[in-house]
Amino acid sequence: MTPSSPPSEGPNQVPFQQQQPYAGQNGQNSSTQTLPPQQSKKNQSNVLGLIALITAVIGFIFACVPGALIIGWILLPIAFILGLVSLFLKGKSKWMGITALILSIVGTVVGAVVFLVVASTAFDESFGGGDTTVAGPSEGSDAGIEQNADKEVAPDEGSSEDGTRGNPYPIGSTIENDEWRVVVNSVTPDATDAVLSENEFNEPPADGSQYMLVNYSTTYLGDNADGEMPAFVTVEYVTADGTTVNSFDNVVVVPDAIESSSTLYTDGTATGNVAFEVPTDTADQGVLAITPGMLGDKVFVAVK
Numbered sequence: 001m002t003p004s005s006p007p008s009e010g011p012n013q014v015p016f017q018q019q020q021p022y023a024g025q026n027g028q029n030s031s032t033q034t035l036p037p038q039q040s041k042k043n044q045s046n047v048l049g050l051i052a053l054i055t056a057v058i059g060f061i062f063a064c065v066p067g068a069l070i071i072g073w074i075l076l077p078i079a080f081i082l083g084l085v086s087l088f089l090k091g092k093s094k095w096m097g098i099t100a101l102i103l104s105i106v107g108t109v110v111g112a113v114v115f116l117v118v119a120s121t122a123f124d125e126s127f128g129g130g131d132t133t134v135a136g137p138s139e140g141s142d143a144g145i146e147q148n149a150d151k152e153v154a155p156d157e158g159s160s161e162d163g164t165r166g167n168p169y170p171i172g173s174t175i176e177n178d179e180w181r182v183v184v185n186s187v188t189p190d191a192t193d194a195v196l197s198e199n200e201f202n203e204p205p206a207d208g209s210q211y212m213l214v215n216y217s218t219t220y221l222g223d224n225a226d227g228e229m230p231a232f233v234t235v236e237y238v239t240a241d242g243t244t245v246n247s248f249d250n251v252v253v254v255p256d257a258i259e260s261s262s263t264l265y266t267d268g269t270a271t272g273n274v275a276f277e278v279p280t281d282t283a284d285q286g287v288l289a290i291t292p293g294m295l296g297d298k299v300f301v302a303v304k
Contacts, residue, residue: 049096052082056103063111080104132297137172199253220264
């Protein structure tokens with residue numbers, strides 16, 4: 001037989017010897033295929049983060065309520081811990097845990113501010129004396145030595161307002177709130193001789209200074225069954241240049257000293273002197289700072 005000849009090449013045919021090998025030919029693996037890229041999986045919902053977020057929201061709300069602060073203080077730390085743990089869960093959504101952390105921190109700060117406001121209000125109601133009122137000395141009173149019409153005082157902001165350093169109340173004025181009543185009876189600008197003669201161990205004032213005696217009365221108006229000590233009422237001397245001088249800055253025996261450590265009961269009164277070491281040149285240019293009670297409003301009174 002005559003051997004068959006290869007097919008003739010047509011215009012659209014590939015030459016026989018140039019045809020591509022079939023799959024598996026020339027040692028190629030017929031199973032090798034190019035797979036389409038797989039799409040990445042989305043993060044799954046974070047149940048723990050959701051619980052932390054809900055707990056933080058509830059704790060934040062309670063932290064803003066004065067009567068329910070304790071509940072907020074319990075829930076907010078729990079929310080913080082749960083939110084922190086939720087951030088370490090692989091493949092889980094993170095935004096709820098982050099939000100819970102932020103809310104728990106902010107809620108704690110808000111709760112602390114609310115607590116301080118509540119505590120301050122309660123403390124003021126317990127120890128404060130209410131609004132302070134001042135009544136001028138009665139006519140013919142011998143409490144005041146001289147009115148302060150010609151008094152020279154260092155300028156002070158708001159000096160036009162009564163009871164400030166620039167416009168102090170006169171001697172003999174009655175300073176009063178719900179707890180205490182204070183009256184400055186007299187002021188002796190130069191009482192150095194009286195103080196030194198009271199006790200031989202009293203040291204003389206420093207050069208350029210002198211002792212001033214202030215006589216005042218304080219009456220307890222509160223209703224505490226255990227009473228209160230007049231030590232809660234403070235009397236200070238403020239120099240012309242604005243420096244505060246306290247009676248305990250000098251250790252001297254004061255003639256007719258006031259008993260500030262003895263307990264007073266309702267309507268009980270203590271009267272006596274306190275001594276201040278003041279500058280000689282400007283002794284009569286200072287003022288007295290009176291505070292009727294621990295949280296009472298400070299009022300300024302003239303020294304002449």
